[in-house]
Amino acid sequence: MAYRLTEARQQKDVEQREQILQLALARVTAGGFAALTMQTLADEAGIATGSLYRYFRGKGELAAEVFARASQREVDALAEVLCAAGDPAERLAQGLRQFARRAWDSQRLAFALIAEPVDAEVDEQRLLYREAYAELFVALLEEGMRSGRFRPLPAPLIAACLVGAIAESLVGPLSPPARAARDAGHASLSLEHVSQALVQFCLCAIGAPLPEEQP
Amino acid sequence: MAYRLTEARQQKDVEQREQILQLALARVTAGGFAALTMQTLADEAGIATGSLYRYFRGKGELAAEVFARASQREVDALAEVLCAAGDPAERLAQGLRQFARRAWDSQRLAFALIAEPVDAEVDEQRLLYREAYAELFVALLEEGMRSGRFRPLPAPLIAACLVGAIAESLVGPLSPPARAARDAGHASLSLEHVSQALVQFCLCAIGAPLPEEQP
Numbered sequence: 001m002a003y004r005l006t007e008a009r010q011q012k013d014v015e016q017r018e019q020i021l022q023l024a025l026a027r028v029t030a031g032g033f034a035a036l037t038m039q040t041l042a043d044e045a046g047i048a049t050g051s052l053y054r055y056f057r058g059k060g061e062l063a064a065e066v067f068a069r070a071s072q073r074e075v076d077a078l079a080e081v082l083c084a085a086g087d088p089a090e091r092l093a094q095g096l097r098q099f100a101r102r103a104w105d106s107q108r109l110a111f112a113l114i115a116e117p118v119d120a121e122v123d124e125q126r127l128l129y130r131e132a133y134a135e136l137f138v139a140l141l142e143e144g145m146r147s148g149r150f151r152p153l154p155a156p157l158i159a160a161c162l163v164g165a166i167a168e169s170l171v172g173p174l175s176p177p178a179r180a181a182r183d184a185g186h187a188s189l190s191l192e193h194v195s196q197a198l199v200q201f202c203l204c205a206i207g208a209p210l211p212e213e214q215p
Numbered sequence: 216m217a218y219r220l221t222e223a224r225q226q227k228d229v230e231q232r233e234q235i236l237q238l239a240l241a242r243v244t245a246g247g248f249a250a251l252t253m254q255t256l257a258d259e260a261g262i263a264t265g266s267l268y269r270y271f272r273g274k275g276e277l278a279a280e281v282f283a284r285a286s287q288r289e290v291d292a293l294a295e296v297l298c299a300a301g302d303p304a305e306r307l308a309q310g311l312r313q314f315a316r317r318a319w320d321s322q323r324l325a326f327a328l329i330a331e332p333v334d335a336e337v338d339e340q341r342l343l344y345r346e347a348y349a350e351l352f353v354a355l356l357e358e359g360m361r362s363g364r365f366r367p368l369p370a371p372l373i374a375a376c377l378v379g380a381i382a383e384s385l386v387g388p389l390s391p392p393a394r395a396a397r398d399a400g401h402a403s404l405s406l407e408h409v410s411q412a413l414v415q416f417c418l419c420a421i422g423a424p425l426p427e428e429q430p
């Protein structure tokens with residue numbers, strides 16, 4: 001009987017932890033890591049602030065786990081397109097368009113994952129995920145070079161160029177959404193326009209044929 | 216006589232402030248903003264820590280001024296090449312090569328200016344200088360489009376792509392120097408190789424002729 005009680009308790013802990021993570025992810029999606037405080041989160045979860053520490057050693061650990069969960073979702077979404085079958089140039093174009101749309105639809109979350117100043121534990125996760133994105137591009141670049149669709153290039157360096165160009169143009173402080181947020185008079189480009197320009201920039205940069213030029 | 220004494224004192228203050236800034240810049244050049252502490256700086260300047268606050272309201276103000284001084288030097292160096300006379304494509308290639316060489320020669324400083332986590336006052340400066348870089352590229356892109364050397368493109372967005380690609384491939388955590396620093400077994404590319412690949416990436420991306428293809 002004691003065993004069953006313990007099991008039930010463990011199950012409840014797992015569920016409570018999961019609920020806290022989901023509430024935290026919702027907060028970060030709405031207001032970035034700046035909006036994630038233990039106090040507010042405990043209030044939302046309907047538990048004492050001190051109880052949060054039964055599930056997470058501190059805010060850093062919690063924020064890092066929220067970051068990893070949200071980032072893994074983005075990496076998985078990109079991987080699904082980049083690692084599919086078919087022409088590597090077309091897959092790169094599709095991956096860029098999808099990334100642009102996802103960043104556009106969740107601007108606050110995209111900023112939190114890519115550019116918001118965060119503390120060290122989250123920054124460690126950011127480095128890991130930045131490498132995960134780069135690895136996806138390295139694999140695609142190598143495949144495209146083997147099949148002669150891309151020109152010969154140093155894949156890890158060019159993957160870094162792609163990651164930088166994408167992050168800065170879609171999410172960073174120079175991106176149209178960030179510019180529009182700083183300056184109300186700034187006429188932002190449409191997603192379609194941005195997406196098209198980014199695809200052209202990246203494909204031309206690696207010597208890949210543009211989608212419309214394909215047979 | 217009192218007037219002369221005050222003047223002499225003011226002159227001494229100006230010199231002392233300048234000396235502190237130069238010492239601070241040297242510290243950041245050697246060890247990044249992490250190495251900049253009021254205590255060490257006061258020791259080096261041979262004054263009491265409290266006296267530093269006669270010249271700077273706090274570490275944030277001091278760090279922001281060091282950042283601005285170092286960044287302005289970089290922006291000026293890039294502007295000198297990008298705004299010179301001659302073919303815009305060739306100027307872009309030269310500007311990229313120069314930026315790569317400067318980042319390579321002062322890796323710790325480049326990281327401090329572009330990627331090191333910093334506090335809010337320095338981050339504000341970083342945004343201003345990121346915009347200064349972007350503006351240089353916007354002006355060059357518009358000139359190159361007018362003269363038909365670059366294909367038509369949304370200049371502010373593409374300037375953001377260029378800033379992102381350059382920063383990430385030369386300085387950020389995915390750059391060869393950063394990779395080599397994390398992983399001693401990582402064979403880093405040479406500056407020449409990196410520089411050449413970056414020039415090719417950026418020029419192709421905007422439809423500019425590569426230097427070797429020029430008449």
